[in-house]
Amino acid sequence: MSSTNGVDPRQFRDVLGNYPTGVAVVTAIAEDGRPVGMAVGSFTSVSLDPPLVAFLPDRSSTSFPRIRTAASFCVNVLAADQEALCRGFAVRGGDKFAGVSWASTKSGAPRLDGVAAWIDCDFESITEAGDHYIVLGRVRELHAPGDRPPLVFFRGGYGHFTAFEREGSLKLR
Numbered sequence: 333m334s335s336t337n338g339v340d341p342r343q344f345r346d347v348l349g350n351y352p353t354g355v356a357v358v359t360a361i362a363e364d365g366r367p368v369g370m371a372v373g374s375f376t377s378v379s380l381d382p383p384l385v386a387f388l389p390d391r392s393s394t395s396f397p398r399i400r401t402a403a404s405f406c407v408n409v410l411a412a413d414q415e416a417l418c419r420g421f422a423v424r425g426g427d428k429f430a431g432v433s434w435a436s437t438k439s440g441a442p443r444l445d446g447v448a449a450w451i452d453c454d455f456e457s458i459t460e461a462g463d464h465y466i467v468l469g470r471v472r473e474l475h476a477p478g479d480r481p482p483l484v485f486f487r488g489g490y491g492h493f494t495a496f497e498r499e500g501s502l503k504l505r
């Protein structure tokens with residue numbers, strides 16, 4: 333049996349691509365004092381007590397080894413009009429922060445302007461999981477302006493969320 337357990341990688345990507353995700357940019361100030369960031373679809377909430385969230389960086393990422401040198405990181409949940417920003421943080425190399433406006437959270441991590449939500453975290457744990465890591469973050473501070481719908485990623489394409497027209501459906505304030 334091959335290391336892929338007989339599962340075809342193309343089929344794995346295609347089938348899992350049917351699960352829609354948001355897109356987040358994980359940012360930090362690396363040990364060298366420069367901002368670093370990468371786009372992830374693998375962000376999720378994990379626990380309320382204690383407040384934990386997670387994301388899964390690829391072990392081949394060149395940004396994550398720099399992110400993990402930081403004391404804290406910020407998860408920036410992208411808004412529907414931030415597809416270009418997402419693409420900028422999904423490339424390898426270059427100065428991903430050129431032309432990007434941001435402010436510091438209390439912990440010092442970069443909080444990007446115009447995002448749907450941001451969650452500032454301390455590193456709780458980093459666990460190896462196949463060709464990825466599972467990074468658990470302990471939430472220190474978080475905020476959502478409440479008026480920005482999220483960017484959605486589905487089957488390799490970008491879109492936005494529309495609620496069904498029915499009583500009790502989500503309303504953006």
Ligand SMILES: Cc1cc2nc3c(=O)[nH]c(=O)nc-3n(C[C@H](O)[C@H](O)[C@H](O)COP(=O)(O)O)c2cc1C
Binds near residue numbers: 421
């Ligand atoms: C919508 C979307 C979701 C992504 N999700 C992840 C992810 O969960 N984990 C990951 O390691 N890379 C993910 N990537 C790819 C990384 O953004 C990209 O490989 C990385 O930033 C490459 O640069 P680096 O070497 O600087 O890390 C995603 C890219 C896109 C466009």
